[in-house]
Amino acid sequence: MSENNIQNTPLHAMSVTVTQTNESSKRSRSSTSPDSPPESRFVSVLDFSTWKTKLLLLESVVNLKDTTITDLSMKVTQLMKRVEQLENELKDVNEKTKLLDSDVHQQKQQQDILLEQQNNLKQQQETIQQQQQQFQQQPTDQGLASWVSVASRAVARVEGKKVNRTPQQIEVLNSVVSEQRERERRKRNVIVFGVPMSSKTTPEGQDADDKGFIERAFRAIKADVKKIKNIRRFKANPSSNRPAPILIQLYGDGDRSVILKAAKELRKLTEYCEVYINPDMTEAERILDKKRREDRYNLNQQERNNSSNTRYFISGDGFRKFTVEAGCGADTQMQQ
Structure with a gap:
């Protein structure tokens, strides 16, 4: 067996x-x-095969579960990394949001400031318009000596109206506009005559000497030196022995009248008795000023011929009288 x-x-x-x-x-x-x-x-062999098959199936199931667990672990790890990345992105978004909020706050403050400035400008504009209306309502029937003033009044009368003008009228009106612009540009300037030329050889040294002389002269007549914006000497005239005049630019619109009023004290000072401060005038103003000076000279010459101590000085478009006192190269003005 x-x-x-x-x-x-x-x-x-x-x-x-x-x-x-x-x-x-x-x-x-x-x-x-x-x-x-x-x-x-x-x-028996049959039972053994059945058991073997079941064991193989169980082994496959276990292996499949192990693979599934491994895959799930990898997915969990990836999800954790993604969550961490999202948290970092959320932090960045929060920081950017804070910055945007800060920018919005600053822009709002700037907007409030601009609105306040706009309101102030509107108030200033209304004030200027009221002053302009008051100025326009003032009487304008006073006689004006210059053709520029007469032409300006003519322009004001036809302003805003469509009228047919001749070429000559257009030329006159253009001249008036140009004259007004030139006066506006010069209204803060004065010209100083009689300032000695510097002995320095460099432009910087000459400018420094001119500035020092002007500032000393201003202090001598008790004028504020801080009103001076710029000092510049004109180019010298080769055919003249006189020193070139000096142009002084001032800061404020009303500074020129203050300086011109104080400049009358220069004639009382020995060091500055040959120094004169005049307004910076346009060509038309210089022509009219020359005519007024000639008329003043003729009037004063008549008084001298009569051995009178009365003299005339220019006041606006006319003349006013004053008595003569001993001075340096000029008469001292004393109103009668």
């Missing part, structure tokens, strides 16, 4: 020995060896 031993070791199971016998061998063992194990110790 032949006996075949089959040994197989499935995964996740202990080794099992299977012995295949026939009926004669079973009976022989039963008869020959009373101590042999019972028949239940032997497993």
